[in-house]
Amino acid sequence: MQLEVLHKLFGEETVKLKSVLIAGASLALSTFPATAGELTFWHAYAGQQDKVDFINFALEAFAKKHPDITLDVVAAEQSAYKTKLNTAMASGNPPDVFYTLPGGFLNAFVKGGQMYALDQDLAKDGWRESFLESAIAQTSKDGHTYAVPVDVDSVVFWYDKALFAEKGWTVPKTYDELMALAEKIKADGLVPFALGNKDSWPATFWFQYMEMRLKGSGVVASFVNGDANASLGPEGEKAFEKVAEIAKSEYFPTGFNGMSDQEANMLFLNGQAAILLNGTWQIGASADAPEGFDLGYFAFPTVAGGAGDQSDVLAGVAASFGISEKAENKSDAVTLLKFLSSPEVMTKYVELRKTMVTVKGATTEAAAGPVLYGISNDLMNAAGHLDSFYDTAMPPAATNTYYTALQGALDGSVTPADAAKRLEGALKDNK
Amino acid sequence: MSAVRRWNRTSTIVLIVLTLHALMVIFPFVWMIYSTFKTNKEFMRSVWSFPTSLNFDAYIGAWSGGALGSYAVNSLIIMAGATIITVLVSTLAGYALAIYRPRWMPAVELSLTAAMAIPAYVALVPLVVMLRTAGLLDTHLGVILPTAAFNVPVSIFIMQAFFNTLPRELFDAGRVDGASEWMIFRVIALPIARPAMFTVGIVNMIWVWNDFLFPVVFINNPARKTLPVGLTDFVGEHVTNYPVMLAAILMAAIAPLILFIFFERQITAALIGGAVKE
Numbered sequence: 188m189q190l191e192v193l194h195k196l197f198g199e200e201t202v203k204l205k206s207v208l209i210a211g212a213s214l215a216l217s218t219f220p221a222t223a224g225e226l227t228f229w230h231a232y233a234g235q236q237d238k239v240d241f242i243n244f245a246l247e248a249f250a251k252k253h254p255d256i257t258l259d260v261v262a263a264e265q266s267a268y269k270t271k272l273n274t275a276m277a278s279g280n281p282p283d284v285f286y287t288l289p290g291g292f293l294n295a296f297v298k299g300g301q302m303y304a305l306d307q308d309l310a311k312d313g314w315r316e317s318f319l320e321s322a323i324a325q326t327s328k329d330g331h332t333y334a335v336p337v338d339v340d341s342v343v344f345w346y347d348k349a350l351f352a353e354k355g356w357t358v359p360k361t362y363d364e365l366m367a368l369a370e371k372i373k374a375d376g377l378v379p380f381a382l383g384n385k386d387s388w389p390a391t392f393w394f395q396y397m398e399m400r401l402k403g404s405g406v407v408a409s410f411v412n413g414d415a416n417a418s419l420g421p422e423g424e425k426a427f428e429k430v431a432e433i434a435k436s437e438y439f440p441t442g443f444n445g446m447s448d449q450e451a452n453m454l455f456l457n458g459q460a461a462i463l464l465n466g467t468w469q470i471g472a473s474a475d476a477p478e479g480f481d482l483g484y485f486a487f488p489t490v491a492g493g494a495g496d497q498s499d500v501l502a503g504v505a506a507s508f509g510i511s512e513k514a515e516n517k518s519d520a521v522t523l524l525k526f527l528s529s530p531e532v533m534t535k536y537v538e539l540r541k542t543m544v545t546v547k548g549a550t551t552e553a554a555a556g557p558v559l560y561g562i563s564n565d566l567m568n569a570a571g572h573l574d575s576f577y578d579t580a581m582p583p584a585a586t587n588t589y590y591t592a593l594q595g596a597l598d599g600s601v602t603p604a605d606a607a608k609r610l611e612g613a614l615k616d617n618k
Numbered sequence: 619m620s621a622v623r624r625w626n627r628t629s630t631i632v633l634i635v636l637t638l639h640a641l642m643v644i645f646p647f648v649w650m651i652y653s654t655f656k657t658n659k660e661f662m663r664s665v666w667s668f669p670t671s672l673n674f675d676a677y678i679g680a681w682s683g684g685a686l687g688s689y690a691v692n693s694l695i696i697m698a699g700a701t702i703i704t705v706l707v708s709t710l711a712g713y714a715l716a717i718y719r720p721r722w723m724p725a726v727e728l729s730l731t732a733a734m735a736i737p738a739y740v741a742l743v744p745l746v747v748m749l750r751t752a753g754l755l756d757t758h759l760g761v762i763l764p765t766a767a768f769n770v771p772v773s774i775f776i777m778q779a780f781f782n783t784l785p786r787e788l789f790d791a792g793r794v795d796g797a798s799e800w801m802i803f804r805v806i807a808l809p810i811a812r813p814a815m816f817t818v819g820i821v822n823m824i825w826v827w828n829d830f831l832f833p834v835v836f837i838n839n840p841a842r843k844t845l846p847v848g849l850t851d852f853v854g855e856h857v858t859n860y861p862v863m864l865a866a867i868l869m870a871a872i873a874p875l876i877l878f879i880f881f882e883r884q885i886t887a888a889l890i891g892g893a894v895k896e
Contacts, residue, residue, distance in 0.1 A: 235854030261838045264850040267830075274835050278746035280755075449858060456662045468856040475859075477663035 226519055227259045229275075230286040231268035231506075237471055237540045244535055249526050256519050276301055281511035284520045289325045289504045290579040291411075291586065293334055296509075302333040303510040308521045309335075317528070322545035325504040325575050334509035335528050336545040338536065340466040340576075341502030341567060342392045345473075348481040350458055358483075362400070362490045369438045372461045379438040381460035383451030384597065387590035388578055390430070390443075392464050394593055395501055395577050396487045397426035403495035404574035407581055410614040419611050422494070427596045427603035434597045444598055456480065466505075470541040470558055482558060486566055496571035503575030504545060543567075581614060588613035654865040661860045679859070680852065680866035688841060689848035690873050692758065693827060696844060699762035701822045704769045705815055711770075712777025713807055717789060730771040738768060738831055749836060756838045765832055769825060773818045780814035781807070813887070820885050827874060845870045 232242035246260065261282065263271050268286070275281055276296055287293050296302050309315035309332055315323065322336040351358070354375065359365040369379035384390040398406055402422035409417040433439065440446060440454060452469075454460040456476045463469065464487070473482045489497040508527055510520045526532065533549035536542065543550045543563050552560045567573065578586045592609045595601030601609075653661060654676045655669035680686070715723055745764050746755065754760035784807075792802040833844040849870060852863040878885060 234850055234852065235857050236859065237857070238854075262840070263834065264853055265855045267834045267847070267850055270831070271835055274742045274746055277743045278750070280746060280750055448856070453662060453665060457664060466856075472857045474857070475658040475662050477659065 224255055224516070224519065225257045225259065226284055226514075226516060226523060227261070227282040228284045228523065229261045229263075229268075229272060229282040230508075231263060231265045232286070233262040233268075234264040235471075241536055241539045244539070245527060245532050248532065249523065252526065253522060256522065258523070276511075279513075281513055283514035283516065284508060284510055284523050287334055287507055287509050288579055289334065289336060289507045290575065291582040292579065293326060293507065293509065294328055294411075295583065297328050297333050301512050303512045303514065303517060303520075304331040304333060305335065305510070305521075305524075306331055314525065314528075317530070317547060318545050319547060321573055322504050325580075326507045326509075334507035335524050336504040337506045337508060337528070337533075338504070338540070339502055339543045339545055340468060340505045341500050341543070341562060341573070342396070342464060342466050343484040343486060343500075343562060343566065345455070345463045345465055345469050346461060346483050346485070347455075347458065348483040349479050350461060351483075356461075358485045359488050362488045365488050369433075369436070369462075373436075373438065377458075378440045378454060378460035379462060380433070381451040381455040381463040382439045382443045383446035383448045384444050384594065385447045387594060389448050389451070389465070390593055390597060391576070391578050391589070392466075392501060393430045393433070394426055395574070396464070397429050397490070398422060398495075399499050399501065399574055400487065400490040400493040400495050400497060401425055402493075404499045404572035406574075407577045407614065408575070411580055411582075417614070419607055419614075423607035423611065424603050427593070427606045430593070431596045431599065431603055435599070439597075444594055467542060467559060467562060470556070484558065484562060484566075498570050499572045499574060500567055500570040501576070502567060502570075502573040503579065505542070582617040585610075585613040585617040650864050650868060654861050654868060656861050658859045658861055676859075676861035676865040677869070679862040680869060683862065684848050684851040684866060685840070685843075686845070686848065686866060686869050689843050689845045690870070692842055693844040693846075694873070695758050696761050696765070696833070697823055697826045699758065700765040700769065700826045701819055703762065703766040704773050704822050705819050707766070707770050708773035708777045708818055709808075709811060709815055711774045712779075713781050713803060713811075715774070716778045716781030716784075717786075717807075730774060734771045741768075742831075742835055746835065755836060756842065758842060760836050761832050761844075764836075765826055765829060769822050773822065776818050776821075777811070777814055780811060784810065816884055816887075820881070823877075 230242060232238040242262070246258065249256075249258070261271075269288075269292075272282075272285060272287070276299070281301060287296070293302070315332075318336060319339075322339060323332055326332055326334040326336050346358070350356075356368060356371065359368050372379040382389055382393075398419070402420050406417070406419060434443075440451065440460060443451070448465075449472075451460070451463070452465075452472055455463045456473060458477075458480075465472075470482065473480065476482070486498075486500070508524055510517060510524065514520050528546055530546055530549050533544040533546040534551060534554050536544055537550050537559075538554035541556060541559055543555070543559065550560070550563050552564075555563060578589055581589065589610055592601060592606040596603055596606040649666070652668055653665075655672050655674070656667075657673070657675070660667065660669060714720075715726065720726075741764075749755040749760045749764075752760075754763070788806055788810075789802055792806050797805070828846060829844075830846045834847045834850075837843055837847065849863075849866055852859070852866045
């Protein structure tokens with residue numbers, strides 16, 4: 188009987204194919220190229236509720252304020268977005284205005300001559316001055332700015348104040364204290380440090396902070412800027428060694444290299460792991476924590492004998508908006524960027540996403556809440572330097588080497604010396 | 619007597635092992651279903667615990683958060699289009715390659731094998747350029763055609779292997795009776811080939827239904843998204859509402875589930891059929 192159904196299906200397949208073709212053709216006709224007053228706008232504010240809330244707010248407000256500009260909006264979730272944007276850029280079909288990661292991701296487009304330099308527009312009406320200068324530097328290359336920075340993430344240690352109070356643990360000030368605390372936590376039967384390194388980026392914070400404490404900030408930046416004296420130094424090997432030691436002491440969860448960041452977060456939130464080194468997005472990730480969980484933070488502790496400024500904070504621009512060189516309607520595109528980076532929109536961004544922004548004065552205490560404001564006001568203002576994320580600052584090819592070298596050092600398959608050599612080589616080869 | 623007892627002991631062990639295996643396979647689904655009734659807070663407190671109350675918020679959230687219904691329709695259109703084209707082309711080509719054995723057949727086979735070696739990622743950029751030139755970017759047909767093109771080579775080999783197993787006398791008999799080549803194909807080959815076509819069809823349906831890369835790159839209009847792409851609406855970069863995501867996945871699984879219930883026998887036969895050559 189089922190074969191009969193199938194026979195019918197195949198008997199009619201020509202008819203069906205024809206209707207599919209007609210449907211396809213009619214769909215093809217409905218896509219028009221952009222004309223004046225029309226902009227294509229691609230962004231990655233999808234998937235996560237706070238991201239969706241923000242972009243809905245921003246787009247509605249924009250439509251109200253600029254009814255003469257029609258936006259053709261395409262949204263995709265972060266990882267899918269990168270594939271989509273890369274393909275569109277490579278095929279010479281870029282959107283007019285789009286969300287892009289700063290650093291290596293953006294520089295690849297700049298190298299291909301696909302980004303519109305915003306220098307002249309930024310010079311007008313004090314637009315450039317409205318941003319933190321250190322943030323603008325991360326979307327600039329060779330003296331030109333190619334995107335406006337949006338938000339800043341900084342990395343700190345997170346802990347549950349209630350759990351610490353219950354167990355009588357105190358926040359460590361030095362690295363030795365941190366290691367002593369980890370031993371105590373482990374003896375108590377908990378995992379000292381939550382880490383889910385499946386996607387390779389979570390462990391980079393450990394390595395980068397060690398390198399920053401041992402050698403200083405700006406190491407990877409000097410490679411990217413083509414500085415002839417750029418080097419990881421002997422500290423690079425030392426930093427890999429220290430991180431590998433933590434893994435060997437079993438302070439990370441079992442199987443951390445195969446665990447996702449969100450799985451590690453669950454260990455942290457339900458009290459199976461005590462401490463987590465993670466970005467400020469942890470505030471949003473802790474919103475659904477069980478009752479009684481009280482999120483606190485502390486700075487990466489000082490390392491005795493380290494040559495770096497011990498107050499430095501790992502913080503970088505997480506996202507930015509740029510305009511493609513091919514965009515026909517640049518003045519409208521600039522209008523959109525100006526609107527998105529206006530203090531009103533950016534303060535709303537802080538309020539909805541609990542993330543710091545690059546626009547001066549927009550990260551208000553009221554919008555940020557006590558934890559984020561504390562990090563922004565105390566920790567970051569007091570920092571000697573802010574060093575941006577190594578993995579996004581370097582070119583994508585070097586990032587892959589960085590990730591595999593660090594994963595190898597963590598699971599013991601690559602020696603610290605070898606890991607440092609590979610990373611140094613990749614940074615020298617890809618500029 | 620003793621033989622019977624030994625058989626009993628073995629069967630008990632087999633039964634225990636199979637029961638454990640069944641539990642391991644079934645539990646993730648059971649877990650998924652009961653987790654959808656929890657709030658994200660409950661989920662974060664304990665991943666395994668049962669929900670404290672029966673609340674359908676996750677389903678409401680998933681239904682209003684995306685457009686699962688229209689995503690499913692898009693997936694069905696693309697699946698049907700690509701599968702029909704692939705089955706049609708591979709049946710005709712497989713038949714021709716097996717029965718006529720043209721002199722230049724090795725060249726065709728080589729080019730098909732070479733085509734199979736091209737990873738989809740490498741073809742993305744040229745495909746986007748071609749689709750844009752043809753005005754097919756951001757359309758269903760723009761996904762259907764490249765998807766079919768990528769699945770046709772291996773499908774041809776399956777069909778060719780099948781037609782190779784048929785005795786040539788079958789077709790010679792038709793020729794002796796004065797049937798045209800088209801008649802022989804339609805009246806003799808097609809009815810026999812139905813199980814093989816079903817194999818190719820089922821395998822293709824599964825591939826196309828699950829495909830993520832082509833739809834995500836070629837489709838921009840949210841109204842034309844397929845289910846796998848649409849489900850990423852529920853995945854966050856750092857924060858994910860798990861009960862809502864699981865509810866969305868469960869609802870998305872309904873269409874394939876219905877299809878499976880209807881065609882279960884054919885699907886298992888099709889999947890096993892490829893394993894051993896008769």
